[in-house]
Amino acid sequence: MSALIPARRTNPRARRPARYAIAIAIAVALSLVLVASSILNYVYLDTVAGRTSLYGLLAVALIALGTFVGVRAAARDPARRRRDFIRAAVLLGLAALLWLLLIDVFVFTGAAGPGVAAICALACLPTTAFGLWVVRRIDRNEKEPWRLVLVAAAWGAVVATSLVIWAESLWQEIAIRTLVPGPGFDVSTAFSAGILEELAKGSAVVLLFLVMRNEFDDVVDGIVYGAAVGLGFNFMESVAYMTNLYAIFAPDGIGGYAAGFQWYARQVLGLFFGHATYTAFVGAGIGIARQLPTKRKKLIAIAAGFLVAIAAHFAWDAWLNLFPIEKNNFAILEIHLRTLIMTGPFTAAVVALLLLGLHIESQALADQFRKEAALGSGSITSDEVPILMSPWRRFQQRLRVLGRGGLRAYIRLARLQTAQVDLAMERWHRERQEVDTPLEAEQELRRQVIALRQQFVSSVSGG
Amino acid sequence: MVAGPVDQVRTLYRTLLVFAAISLLILVAGLVEFAYFEPPGQHTGVKATIAGVYQYDPDLKTTAGPDRSSFPRTVDFAAVVNWSTLPSNVVVDARWYDGFGNVVGSVGPGTPDQLAGQTIVPVKVPPGFSHNLPGHYIFVVERYDNGLPVEVIGRRVVLVER
Numbered sequence A: 001m002s003a004l005i006p007a008r009r010t011n012p013r014a015r016r017p018a019r020y021a022i023a024i025a026i027a028v029a030l031s032l033v034l035v036a037s038s039i040l041n042y043v044y045l046d047t048v049a050g051r052t053s054l055y056g057l058l059a060v061a062l063i064a065l066g067t068f069v070g071v072r073a074a075a076r077d078p079a080r081r082r083r084d085f086i087r088a089a090v091l092l093g094l095a096a097l098l099w100l101l102l103i104d105v106f107v108f109t110g111a112a113g114p115g116v117a118a119i120c121a122l123a124c125l126p127t128t129a130f131g132l133w134v135v136r137r138i139d140r141n142e143k144e145p146w147r148l149v150l151v152a153a154a155w156g157a158v159v160a161t162s163l164v165i166w167a168e169s170l171w172q173e174i175a176i177r178t179l180v181p182g183p184g185f186d187v188s189t190a191f192s193a194g195i196l197e198e199l200a201k202g203s204a205v206v207l208l209f210l211v212m213r214n215e216f217d218d219v220v221d222g223i224v225y226g227a228a229v230g231l232g233f234n235f236m237e238s239v240a241y242m243t244n245l246y247a248i249f250a251p252d253g254i255g256g257y258a259a260g261f262q263w264y265a266r267q268v269l270g271l272f273f274g275h276a277t278y279t280a281f282v283g284a285g286i287g288i289a290r291q292l293p294t295k296r297k298k299l300i301a302i303a304a305g306f307l308v309a310i311a312a313h314f315a316w317d318a319w320l321n322l323f324p325i326e327k328n329n330f331a332i333l334e335i336h337l338r339t340l341i342m343t344g345p346f347t348a349a350v351v352a353l354l355l356l357g358l359h360i361e362s363q364a365l366a367d368q369f370r371k372e373a374a375l376g377s378g379s380i381t382s383d384e385v386p387i388l389m390s391p392w393r394r395f396q397q398r399l400r401v402l403g404r405g406g407l408r409a410y411i412r413l414a415r416l417q418t419a420q421v422d423l424a425m426e427r428w429h430r431e432r433q434e435v436d437t438p439l440e441a442e443q444e445l446r447r448q449v450i451a452l453r454q455q456f457v458s459s460v461s462g463g
Numbered sequence B: 001m002v003a004g005p006v007d008q009v010r011t012l013y014r015t016l017l018v019f020a021a022i023s024l025l026i027l028v029a030g031l032v033e034f035a036y037f038e039p040p041g042q043h044t045g046v047k048a049t050i051a052g053v054y055q056y057d058p059d060l061k062t063t064a065g066p067d068r069s070s071f072p073r074t075v076d077f078a079a080v081v082n083w084s085t086l087p088s089n090v091v092v093d094a095r096w097y098d099g100f101g102n103v104v105g106s107v108g109p110g111t112p113d114q115l116a117g118q119t120i121v122p123v124k125v126p127p128g129f130s131h132n133l134p135g136h137y138i139f140v141v142e143r144y145d146n147g148l149p150v151e152v153i154g155r156r157v158v159l160v161e162r
Helices: A018-045 A048-055 A057-073 A078-112 A114-137 A146-178 A183-211 A219-252 A255-269 A275-290 A295-322 A331-342 A344-375 A384-388 A391-431 A439-460 B008-037
Strands: B049-057 B062-064 B070-072 B077-082 B092-097 B103-110 B120-122 B135-145 B148-161
Touching: A018 A057, A018 A146, A018 A183, A057 A078, A057 A146, A078 A146, A078 A219, A114 A146, A114 A219, A114 A255, A146 A183, A146 A219, A146 B148, A183 A219, A183 A275, A183 A295, A183 B008, A219 A255, A219 A275, A219 A344, A255 A331, A275 A295, A275 A344, A275 B008, A295 A331, A295 A344, A295 B008, A331 A344, A344 A384, A344 A391, A344 B008, A384 A391, A391 A439, B049 B135, B049 B148, B077 B092, B077 B148, B092 B120, B092 B148, B103 B120, B103 B135
Parallel strands: B070 B148
Antiparallel strands: B049 B062, B049 B077, B077 B120, B092 B103, B092 B135, B135 B148
């Protein structure tokens, strides 16, 4: 059996672009901030959260190692890649579990108990998984690889939460000691959450943009990665709030209700109307910057994305009390209306960017499919153009092949289609002068598409 | 004359800039709100004397025991303020905030003379609950100006244990 040829990651690595150096600098800076914050928390705040932060460094190290192994796997040959991916998955899984254990065991389970913590985490898993599935599916032209979507979510859950613990604790300490309690204090806290949490979450999207440029094509990809980071952060925050409130209210017999309400508010009502929306704006800014011609405009777009994310987050935290929930029959309705009124406009705005981005992407890909077919290289034929232009027709074609040639043919056609879309995407970026890789990368991709076509044909014809 | 093709990414960029401009207004509104409730230049140097935070007996309305910074949730507690150390012309109040930011006990606002008989400021258990909710409680003595608290002139943080 012939070895399957990968469709992605074909760019030769003759010379590493300068963006890798920026990515390394950011990663080192973030790591130093994590170490410093953990020590500062432990020494000065002397809280349980401080200890968690310090011990959490092990989880952070595992995440970093897992990410490194996972990203490195992309450039390996198929046999080693599979092994490296498994290693990366194990490391990331261990890190996530370790972090959950740390948060729950050291912070909350002393009062709520490990059983409650496990139930809270389990309750949040299906909803977060559903959110990630939806977010990945919205990129209908070229779905992002699961490994990167999951890495983004893991960073949001583990690294971003670690980054903000110290800074928010410090901000809160200063605010408590200096400000008049009341609306001014609330505004200060909202600024803290908006600025610090969006910077912490956004840093993951920036790193993805710098390191995984091949998988970061435009505003749509940015929104997908940003929302994935937000969903990861939301997962961890939900678990933390649920266990915390359970512990507070359990002695009065309403711990389960308090935790359940938090679950509904954060994992159902706020699943997309919250962190996912905020960080999607960061991703949108970076995704748009990806396609802008000048450095100045790129920086403005990235800053604009962060600004909208911070403002959206700030508005919710600062002005939540403007919509008090009365204890009456309409409370449930009021809770939903409040979310819709306060976060709805921001979610609508990010959806508008997404739809516009999808429209632009679809048009560009259609144009590139036609141009590639006209080239006559054999990678895309003119018959395939209308099918490739429609995700639904691509799926229908795969279904037909499934009936004719079985699962293997289905998978090979899926790989062929993915490679063809990648080729069109590469062409689009090259035409717009948005790539820092040599032309050989495109040629290599073309060769791989042709090889995948041969594999597909042999699987259908029984070869 | 034929116009060149419009780069649609530029449309995206401009749309994002519009959103960013609106966001900037939101953040400026936040800063204005902050400045309204935390007006600059309000530091007078006046300090309220908080004698301590003690266990409280709600039936006898008296405090007992030593000054403490943490209490079990089953124990009632109160702050004791010495109003006599403040200038007589200031308007002040004292409040307890629980971990959720709710006011769970207060006296005032009034002048120190008006508040002289209310030196004990207890924390009230929230309606529907049998004990205080756990968390960090903040006790503040605030100076008023034009009907708004503008300066904290005394502060204590107390932990209610789980």
